[in-house]
Amino acid sequence: MKKAILLGTAGTALGFAMLALGSIAIAPQAANAEDAVSQAEAAPVESKIDRAEVEGIIRDYLLKNPEVLLEVQEALEVKQKEEQRLASLGVIEDNKDEIFNSTFDGVVGNPKGKVTIVEFYDYNCGFCKRAMEDMRTLTAADPELRFVLKEFPILSPDSQKASVVSMAFHLMMPEKYGEFHNTLLGGQGRATEATALKVALSLGADEAELRAKMQDPSIIEALSKTYDLANKLAITGTPSYVIGNEVVFGALGPEVLAEKIAEAKAAL
Secondary structure (H helix, E strand, C coil), X not given: CHHHHHHHHHHHHHHHHHHHHHCCCCCCCCCCHHXXXXXXXXXXXXXCCCHHHHHHHHXXXXXXXXXXXXXXXXXXXXXXXXXXXXHHHHXXXXXXXXXXXXXXXXXXXXXXXXXXXXXXXCCCCHHHHHHHHHHHHHHHHCCCEEEEEEECCCCCHHHHXXXXXXXXXXXXXXXXXXXXXXXXXXCCCCCCHHHHHHHHHXXXXXXXXXXXXXXXXXHHHXXXXXXXXXXXXXXXXXXXXXXXXXXXXXXXXXXXXXXXHHHHHHCC
């Protein structure tokens, strides 16, 4: 992938170089014969540009200075990240309620905290399992932190079925959702509808009522909205976070997330 990117960068560099060489200024027409004679005497003899020769010169230069390609690639990545950041700002502004206040999302920490961090997660994501400790560490250390858990089951049908149970349980027993979430995500083996039901029942949920709630079409609608939202935010993996006006990708550890939270607080 990196090789393909660098080859594309090289092609772009070559194209700009050819464009620059091909735009040699042509001397303006002389106003009179005397001026024409003066320009003819002063102007150097123009040589016809040979594309193959120019390409050879550029190729030799890039081979001798390959770091130029890396510099161009780094500049491109910085530009693309900034473009994505600006695009995400608009998405977050236009979808605040859906991101931060969906009725289908569980909340841990302080429900009325000054700063909210939203985690997109999948119950079968190994990185999410490790990141669960980050959530515990952050909410224990910061009494002003509101931590929203947004179901984003993308890894398998089992993940989707487990999330349906999770969302139904949250609608029924929101006060126990944090315990449900930690038990299911922190459990051994694969999260499925059966394992999710087992956790829910162990916490006191009525099975008949829970199964009925799982058929609520609004749950599937909510998941569909989350998929659409993730697409707009360029979120393709878990865990991913929205902190303030920034999208943060990956299990980066509590220290990095704490820095982002501090930045969000400073912006209030």
